Structures are given as structure tokens and as C-alpha cells.
Amino acid sequence: MKKLISIVLLFSFISFAFAQNATVKGVVKFSGEAPKPRLISMKADRQCDAIHGGKQVQAEDVVVNQNGTLKWVFVYVKEGVKGKYNPPSEPVVLDQQGCWYHPHVFGIMVGQKLEVRNSDPLLHNIHATPKKNKPFNIGQPVKGMKSYHTFDTPEIMVPFKCDVHPWMSAYAGVLDHPFYSVTNDKGEFEIKNLPPGTYTIEAWHERLGTQTQTVTVKAGEVKTIEFTFERKK
Numbered sequence: 033m034k035k036l037i038s039i040v041l042l043f044s045f046i047s048f049a050f051a052q053n054a055t056v057k058g059v060v061k062f063s064g065e066a067p068k069p070r071l072i073s074m075k076a077d078r079q080c081d082a083i084h085g086g087k088q089v090q091a092e093d094v095v096v097n098q099n100g101t102l103k104w105v106f107v108y109v110k111e112g113v114k115g116k117y118n119p120p121s122e123p124v125v126l127d128q129q130g131c132w133y134h135p136h137v138f139g140i141m142v143g144q145k146l147e148v149r150n151s152d153p154l155l156h157n158i159h160a161t162p163k164k165n166k167p168f169n170i171g172q173p174v175k176g177m178k179s180y181h182t183f184d185t186p187e188i189m190v191p192f193k194c195d196v197h198p199w200m201s202a203y204a205g206v207l208d209h210p211f212y213s214v215t216n217d218k219g220e221f222e223i224k225n226l227p228p229g230t231y232t233i234e235a236w237h238e239r240l241g242t243q244t245q246t247v248t249v250k251a252g253e254v255k256t257i258e259f260t261f262e263r264k265k
């Protein structure tokens with residue numbers, strides 16, 4: 033019985049603690065005529081090309097969704113976070129599959145493990161080119177290989193490339209807090225568990241630049257905001 037009471041107390045404490053926190057969510061829109069999807073041929077590597085059945089693959093640098101929103105925008109709290117946040121124990125996985133990075137854009141915390149996997153039966157060479165963190169360059173010649181890396185300092189953004197396959201490209205947003213999100217195929221993002229306060233939210237897109245907005249959230253509030261990117265002339 034005592035055990036049950038303490039469990040109930042623990043749960044009510046947890047739900048109380050989370051109810052105090054706010055959410056900032058919304059969509060990133062694209063205004064103007066969507067650029068024609070850029071198609072990538074993998075003919076330069078017969079094995080990669082064969083994996084895709086000789087078909088071209090759509091580049092992910094500018095992806096305008098069906099509903100007119102933008103995919104792969106990194107939305108994060110740039111300013112206003114107080115306190116210290118420990119990285120989660122589970123790693124972020126960057127998979128190399130079909131001579132392509134999955135995912136194209138992701139967030140990771142300082143000190144959190146990045147697991148780089150090779151799911152292809154061929155050589156990939158993962159080459160990260162940060163400016164604030166230490167660069168690294170790992171060859172993964174065998175299918176199933178996993179390598180681990182952690183970042184020491186926040187950095188927006190860390191680019192990844194493959195020295196074997198020049199079309200491979202990914203970006204990591206490295207932060208010392210967990211308040212970030214990446215837009216999906218409906219252009220949506222959601223930043224949860226934010227303590228009440230005033231924050232600068234930035235939306236970063238690899239080709240279309242950055243935009244910021246200031247938001248103030250009260251305890252338990254769910255605030256919806258919107259960003260709109262235009263095609264660069």
C-alpha cells in the first residue's frame with residue numbers, strides 16, 4: 033500500500049512538473065514558386081546506382097512539401113535558456129543507407145553520443161567539417177560498422193559529407209539544451225518542455241538562411257508560431 037501511494041505521488045509530481053512547461057510549435061512555410069526538385073544521379077558509383085535501381089534521387093537541400101511548407105528546417109531556441117541540461121543517454125543515429133544520409137538534418141546535444149552507421153555493403157567516409165568543434169574523418173569500409181563521436185561545444189550547424197560520394201550531405205545542430213526540432217514532411221516543428229520565459233527562436237535552412245522570432249511562454253502554454261522562407265533570387 034505504501035509503495036502504491038509513493039508511486040501515485042511520484043506520478044502526480046511528474047505530471048505537475050511537466051504541466052508547468054510550455055510548448056512552442058508551428059510550421060515553416062515556403063513562399064513563391066517551389067524550385068524544381070534537383071535530381072542526383074549515382075552513376076559515378078555502380079554499387080550505389082544499383083541500390084537505387086538506376087533511378088535518380090531527389091536532393092534534400094530544398095524540399096518543398098506538398099502543402100507548401102519546408103522540410104529539413106532546424107528550429108531551435110537560440111537565446112533565453114537558463115540552467116544546465118544533461119544529454120540523454122541514448123545516441124542519435126546517422127545512418128548511411130543507399131549512399132545517402134538518414135536523416136539529412138538532426139539535432140544533438142553536447143556530450144550526447146552520435147552513432148554513425150554504415151548500412152551499405154561499400155565504403156563510406158564520413159567527414160564532419162565543424163568550425164567550433166574538432167573536425168573528424170572516419171572511413172567505414174564494411175556494412176554494419178558503427179562509429180561513435182561526441183561534440184564538445186554548441187554549433188549551428190555541423191556539416192557532414194562523404195569523401196567517396198560527393199552528393200552525400202547532412203547537418204547537425206549541436207546544442208547544450210534539448211529545445212530543438214526539425215521540420216517534417218508537413219513543415220511542422222515542436223519544441224516541448226520549455227520552462228516559462230522569453231526565448232529567441234531561430235529557424236535555420238541550409239540554402240534559405242535563418243530567421244528569428246521572440247516568444248514569451250507562460251507555464252503550461254502551447255504557443256503556435258510560423259516562419260516563412262522565400263526563394264533566394
Ligand SMILES: [Cu+2]
Nearest residue numbers: 156194196197
Ligand atoms: Cu559515401
